[in-house]
Amino acid sequence: MSSTTSLETDRKADAPRQGTPLIEVQNLKKYYPIKKGILSKTVGHVKAVDGLNFSIYPGETISLVGESGCGKSTTGQAIVQLDPPTEGKVIFQGRDLSTLSNTELRQLRPQLQIIFQDPYSSLNPRKRVGDLLAEPLLVHKLADKSEVTRKVDDILEIVGLTKHHRNHYPHEFSGGQRQRIGIARALILNPKLIVCDEPVSALDVSIQAQVLNLLKDLQQKFQLTYLFIAHGLGAVKYISDRIAVMYLGKIVELGTTEEIFKNPRHPYTQILLSAYPVPNPHLRNRNRVVVEGDVPNPANPPKGCSFHTRCPLAQSICREKTPDLMGSGHTVACHFPLA
């Protein structure tokens, strides 16, 4: 398949960023087999993630944006090794995570944390908040018994809760409060990278802003690196330094937040932007670009550019040849990128 972007292009894309990357994702693929028949023969694959290349630099927030089913959550879980990739590498501080032994991986996991979308299923209902937060410290022997309570109290304070919440069970909290507990749990091990898997999309709009503010504060305070996953550009604009737009398991455009918003180059990015609500009614009389049709089946993606079935600008070459991610800094995978 010609879809795999060469590493050279990728390096160029990241050229403006300084320093060595914290995480390098190389040709990441995650295929799920489709089984059929009496003997459960594999007849095909759902290509949830199909050849991703990008780097994450220390201290930045990079966002993955796309419709549901585009593979963004799968990518996040593959990077923190919750769902090991089918192919490709995730290199963290120079170490290829797929080559680590179970013990080595477990020792390294504290540095790669994840916050989940659903604050109701992400906390064990049978454990008190204090125990939920103390357990990681005790498992990794990062604190002895006398320190644990103090550290738990500190972290609760940091995420905007109080030490009085220590003895309560998760079901006694609201969605926003639960998400704060989830953040505290990810934070308590001093991670380098936190994958935020749609951390606010299950919350009320007013609460969303609070949680996003909290995440941003924490990033400054603890020099965190975020991989932020969202399906709309709204939440992402405020928090990200760079944005990668995904479609059907591939990155179609990658650039800084400013570049993506001011100068979107992929037709799909433009469509996503036009779906983004404008609060000022005087500015609303713009032409909306409405996307037609449904997302194609990822088990049987279209030939050529996977977006050509819905693209208003598609030409014959789009049906034949898969475009590579091109350009330096601001990269786009399109035969006819917008200027």
Add this chain to the structure above:
Amino acid sequence: MFQYIVRRILIALPVLFGVTIFSFLIVNMAPGNPVEMQINPDATAADIALKKEALGLNDPLYVQYVRWLSGILHGNFGFSFSTHQAVTGMISDRIGPTLLLMGTAIIIAYLIAIPIGILSATRQYSWMDYLSTSFSFLGISIPHFFLGLGAIYVFSIVFQIFPTGGMNTLGGTGGFADTFNHLILPALVLGTGIAGSMVRYVRSSVLEILGQDYLRTARSKGLKEFFVINKHALRNALIPIITVIGMDIPLLIGGAVVTEQIFQWPGLGQLTIQSIGSRDYPTLMAMNLMAAVAVLLSNLITDVLYSVADPRIKYN
């Protein structure tokens, strides 16, 4: 669907294989062997060794297993320790009465459980419902032997309506009416026990169907409640109800052992108890193996019937 059935059979095969291994191991674990049981007490140690060699008892275990299995496939379950007859023959003499008893018990269980279960589901939380729940708990909780003894005491001793046991009157001419007279009490005891768990099942499957939207539609069309229940609800609840017996087969077999013993019913259950008494392991394991195969088959048939009857069942 065909694929589902084939796959279901393919899963059953290793289980069947496991069942034979387990049976074989138990027979081998049992004290005594065919040689010690068959030859006369005066035989010398040398004679026994010779006979053992001839019967292949010194071969490795897996060789013995293969020989035992191929015998079974040819209908040869070995010889009884106690009567020295072929086990196959002993079982075929006894299987008729057991099937008659179980069949009647199943019919009785359905006759009790279906109406009670439906009534208690359609009148949920009424006194009928509480009564049927109590009945079902009583049925689940009462041991077959206590129910059997009670039934004999009331119906055979106090009121003298039915005979206390056996399958035919001793010295009588037999005949269908006589057998039927002997059959009622044990079948009733066995059937009531099964009915207890069945009532709960019928009730919950009817309740589930009654909660469906299409029944509300039927009601909103103005159909009389009688038609709603009989034409729409019952038809759909019938599949799980009919197939529930598949799950109860092991229970039925265990119940039959006790019931046959109490009523002196000359079936496999009584043979089981007699064989236990005489430590006749070949006969016992032949019956166990057969029962296990019967359970396996009934589960298979239940699943297949289900998939034929209910188009919503997923085939993978």
Add this chain to the structure above:
Amino acid sequence: MSMANVKLDDQAVSFEQQIPLAPIEELGEEESYLRVITKRFFKHKLAVLGLIVFTLILLMAILAPLLAPRSPYAITDQFSAAPSSKYMLGTDQVGRDLFSRLIYGSRVSLSVGIGAVAIYVAIGTILGAIAGYFGKWVDMIIMRITDVFMSFPYLMVILVLVSIMGPSLFNIIVVLGLLGWPGIARIVRGSVLSIKQMDYIKAGVALGYSAPRLVFQHILPNCLGPILVNATFGIAAAIITEASLSFLGMGVQPPTASWGNMLKDAQSLSVLASQPWLWVPPGIMILLSVLSINFMGDGLRDAMDPKSLR
């Protein structure tokens, strides 16, 4: 269709503005899961009745030496005597006091019920958790073994095994314990499979917890409900099985008193007809204990039904 020129300077919510944190209201008295379940259990009338009867039987077993008027083995001056002021429930054919034997019989029933279930819950939980957590071929093999065990009619295999090992209280507990696990294993496997998908387990993996910690501290405590319900019904079933075995002569052997072997004498028609005090009281005791446990199980099941929980 032309590409729109999107204005980007306005936002749905001005995130730049620092929105003050909403005050987090003080939480009321903590309410644990356990307390909710207990409250619901006590609303189930039959379950409460079952709990009372079961507690009485349990006390009877523990306090047997204090409650029984005489030793269950002592031979009195009367044989097969009808109940009288001296012997409340009469005496058996050997001349032992039936009331004392009835009280001591509860010890056998309860130790078989609780002992056997404790063994098989442990086996079933471990096997089910392993099958559910590791999946793939491990799951396949464990589930096929489970199918094999479930194919044999329970009572018949137990009869054979007990007859090989020799009938005794200890052997019955062991045999019931070794054969009873498939039901629990299936239930635990199912629960583990569904809980494994929860985000809090994924979070545990990301936090670097070991597989045993995840299984025993995070997954299993969350399938305690179905295990407990199944175990309760299992105690009732084990009591019936022990009584049946003893009734058939393959259970607890005389002179030890068990409700099942007390009923054994009633297999003779003359006893059945003329000495009901020999077989009716132990039968009723079996029924009472099994019924009370089953009611408790039903109450537990309703109380823990996730559909009606919150």
